[in-house]
Structures are given as C-alpha cells and as structure tokens.
Ligand SMILES: Nc1ncnc2c1ncn2[C@@H]1O[C@H](COP(=O)(O)OP(=O)(O)OP(=O)(O)O)[C@@H](O)[C@H]1O
C-alpha cells in the first residue's frame with residue numbers, strides 16, 4: 125500500500141470514499157485467519173516498539189550481521205589490529221557505530237524462517253518492500269535472516285508508509301486513527317510466475333473487474349487462455365471469497381498455478397491506495413460499462429504496449445544521495461560493510477558447497 129504511484133497513471137483523488145475501517149480490515153493478520161486454506165503459509169510476529177523505532181530511525185542504516193554469524197566488529201581498541209577494522213573518530217571522542225541488537229526478536233524470527241523452510245517473503249501489516257528489492261544482494265525479496273529483512277524494510281518507502289501514515293487517503297479524516305498493532309509477516313517463499321498473477325476488484329460483493337498484475341509484460345498464454353483464466357478466478361471467488369470477508373468492497377490478488385489452481389495472495393483496500401493496474405479508479409467506481417455480465421478482464425495484448433517496470437523510479441539510492449550532500453557518511457559505510465559481509469558469506473557458502 126502506498127501513497128503515490130509513478131507508473132504513468134494519473135493519480136486523481138476523490139473517486140472513492142475509502143474508510144479507515146476498510147484499511148484496518150485489510151491488515152494481514154485480519155484476513156489471513158479467514159482465508160488461510162487458500163493462501164501461502166505464513167507466520168505473524170508482533171513487532172516490538174524498539175524494532176519499530178529502529179526501522180523509522182533513518183539517521184543510520186546500521187544493520188546487525190549477528191544473525192548471519194559474520195564477525196562484525198563493534199570494537200574496543202584492543203581489537204584494532206585486524207586489518208579491516210576502521211575506527212571513525214571525531215577529534216578526541218571516538219564514535220563507534222553499533223548496530224542495535226534484538227536478541228529475543230532475532231531468535232523468534234529465525235525460528236519462524238526455519239519453520240517456513242529457510243526462505244521467506246517479508247511484509248508488514250499491509251505492504252511488502254517491493255520498492256527496495258534493488259538493494260538486496262540477490263535483487264529479490266527473498267530473505268534468510270533478520271538482517272536481510274531489515275535492509276529491505278529500512279530502504280523501502282512502502283514500509284515507511286505503513287508505519288507512518290496508513291490512513292492517509294481515507295475519506296473519514298476527522299475520525300481518530302484506529303490503533304495499529306504492527307506485525308512482521310513472514311510468508312513461505314514461493315516462486316510465483318508473474319504471468320500467473322491477477323488483481324480482482326470486488327464492489328458490493330460482486331467481482332466487477334480482473335486485471336493482469338504484471339501489466340508491463342505481454343504473456344501469450346493469457347491471450348490464449350483468457351476464458352479459462354477468467355472462469356477459474358470467478359469460481360474461486362464465488363466458492364471461497366464472496367461474502368466471507370468483513371467488507372463488501374475490496375481488492376484481492378490471486379495466483380493461478382501451472383495446474384490451473386487458484387491461490388489467494390493478498391487483500392487490499394478498495395481505493396486509490398491500491399493500484400488499479402489496467403483499469404482506472406474512475407471506471408471501477410462509476411459503475412459504467414464495467415461488469416454488466418460478469419467481470420471485465422483486461423490484460424496486455426501485445427509487445428507494443430509494454431511499459432517500463434513501475435518500481436524503477438524508486439531506485440535512487442537514498443544513502444548515496446545523503447552521502448553526496450554530506451549529511452550522513454555512516455549510512456553508506458554501513459551499507460557497504462553489510463554488502464561486503466553478505467558477499468563474503470555467500471562466497472563461503474559457495475566454497476563449502478564446492479568442497480562437499
Ligand atoms: N510468498 C511469496 N513468495 C515469493 N514471492 C511472493 C510471495 N508473496 C508475494 N510475492 C510476490 O510479491 C509481489 C507483491 O506481494 P504482495 O501483493 O503481498 O505485496 P504488496 O505490498 O501488498 O503489493 P501491492 O502494493 O501491489 O498490494 C506479488 O505480486 C508476488 O509476485
């Protein structure tokens with residue numbers, strides 16, 4: 125969920141009157157228990173306040189490597205003979221940048237990651253850090269440790285949006301903001317083929333529209349199987365989703381796997397915080413041509429309309445910008461250190477694998 129979307133769609137506000145309650149209902153921990161059987165296995169961990177504070181503190185991007193078993197050096201002077209140790213001193217006083225440690229939380233997260241098979245997709249109450257995948261060593265949202273998760277979360281505007289202004293675009297601004305209990309959502313990593321993902325718009329409990337999710341690409345199979353796809357999604361909706369959610373207006377995302385089985389991926393508020401993809405919010409709310417008979421189904425039909433990836437515009441590395449303006453050298457240093465330790469670790473793994 126986010127406030128702005130720089131994908132060429134014109135963002136016009138005021139089409140729908142999304143309420144704070146609707147946003148509350150779309151939190152992962154609200155919908156997951158209802159639709160557990162039809163979605164990817166996930167675990168929810170409450171986020172302690174000190175972890176929230178750390179995620180919001182953009183003074184330093186310090187990511188602890190302690191759960192990686194790498195020897196990060198937060199040192200006293202006696203260790204300084206190690207070649208790689210750098211001490212940042214500020215005249216007489218020595219400042220050592222220390223990554224905060226959250227031993228209890230780290231243990232819980234690692235346990236959850238292991239229970240989910242060692243590789244997870246992380247989210248907060250609403251959003252995944254999709255705008256930050258470029259920063260990860262593997263350029264993916266796949267995480268193996270808490271430091272992988274922290275690096276993505278601290279680099280993501282979508283995550284900051286969840287933490288600071290989840291009710292920004294709601295029409296009932298005069299009412300007090302509902303209390304949000306922040307949660308770390310860990311989902312079992314699943315190799316989803318982007319061409320199998322669709323976004324479905326539900327208004328007054330009626331499925332009115334379906335859009336290809338990755339609309340920047342042309343997928344021939346969608347064109348070929350238009351009927352079957354639309355049919356499978358409609359059946360999934362009427363059998364498992366319709367009337368089972370707390371709201372009558374919402375947006376749900378599905379994945380149709382290679383066997384044709386449909387899975388629920390996410391639930392989103394029916395409103396402009398949710399990207400309307402190949403529709404416009406005006407169309408979806410005005411009740412015009414859409415959904416006279418069954419849902420309208422839209423997908424990209426040729427290479428000609430292929431557009432650049434919507435998240436490209438998020439890829440300006442904030443840390444480099446800050447460094448260039450001289451505001452915070454530590455950020456870049458920590459970032460580079462982290463990259464280095466991850467690199468070394470993956471090299472070690474490779475060596476171990478090679479040795480076996
Ligand atoms: N468990 C998973 N394993 C691997 N990839 C996943 C997993 N869950 C989701 N994804 C991928 O990440 C994308 C984004 O996931 P999700 O919809 O949960 O994020 P979001 O922040 O709610 O996105 P949006 O802002 O579009 O609603 C999905 O379209 C899918 O491609």
Ligand SMILES: [Mg+2]
Pocket residue numbers: 125250251390391392
């Ligand atoms: Mg979503």
